[in-house]
Amino acid sequence: NHIDKFKLSLFGEMGVGKTSLITRFMYDSFDNTYQATIGIDFLSKTMYLEDRTIRLQLWDTAGQERFRSLIPSYIRDSSVAVVVYDITNANSFQQTSKWIDDVRTERGSDVIIMLVGNKTDLSDKRQITTEEGERKAKELSVMFIETSAKAGYNVKQLFRRVAAALPGMEQTEPKKGEMTEVKLKDTGPIEPEHKEGGCSC
């Protein structure tokens, strides 16, 4: 009954909705209180995928500039980096290049990166089109999705797509009690291997 564990870290400027995405995914709720995140926190969630069960450890970071120097130690054992911007704030979109650079510098291609345009519920204030988001994701060879943590739009899909891109069970057995080390050959999504009789539903 081995469950693979994966660490997922969220990055992005302050106020783009990193904590709200986690809250929507974990508790299917949205907290209307405007509350900045202090330091770093993590939560775990078990995901039941078609062919296996995984445990995702979600690391939420405060967006403060001064914490940027901590990214290397923070990303070192992460399998996934979710880089978030606010579609109503062009500056937060421009800054995603820097976050993605920081992650790539530390991990090269050994990490899955998902670019997320959040706050689609605020469509009348939109500054970044879906096409602009897609284009940047393609240029930087990362995955892309638009979400609304407030409306609950595409949040589950975001984490499902990331989970589907995680390395499958054919990987070498991880050492007990340690995070799975991820070696990806490319950054594209990996099709989950279908196992005969693997699904009990």
Add this chain to the structure above:
Amino acid sequence: DGRPGTSESGCKLSEFPMSSNNPSLPQFVETCVEFIDNEGMNTEGIYRIPGNKLQVELLQGKLQEDPSLDIHTLDIQVNAVATVLKNFFNDTEPLIPPSLHDELLEAAANITEPDDESEGMPDKSSKLLALRGVLKKIYPTNYEVLKYFITHLKRVSQHKSTHNMNSSNLAICLWPTLLRIDFTGKTYTDMTQMTRLPAIIVQTLIEQCGFFFHGEDEISEVV
């Protein structure tokens, strides 16, 4: 380049051109604060949402040339002005000297302990007094600038219903600027333990600004 001399930890505050209203207050700081006081009170997430990078760079350059510049003459959003001010404090010598960090953290740890009612134990007031005692050790220029900036943050927090930045949010977004704790070689695990108290210190300074900086009584219940 005409900028004040730098030390290991950034330019000394006392070497900047000073305001004509306050000989201990760099004009750069006054110009930014006055603009934010006038324009920032309806801006959601003031001091949280960073300003546009190009505007930040433009304003930084202009203010270095002329710190008394009227920011209204440029097309600059108030978030960018807040970011410029944060950058200023990040680049100059620390407002609160690192040599006082331990004493401040200790005083803050006492404040978060529930009051022990038994005789001889310090109550809330004397704990705040202890914290005020540590603040008094900050050298005069830095103390004046800190007083001016915290008093501004207190005004900002009073408009929380329009911009959502209460004293707690302001403290979370600004403690890394005010208390420049060195994270070199620290891991995120260390950090989870190192972030709570500094935020409490800054939040307490904002909420009890009158007590710490203006000789007023403490506010016993913060609403």
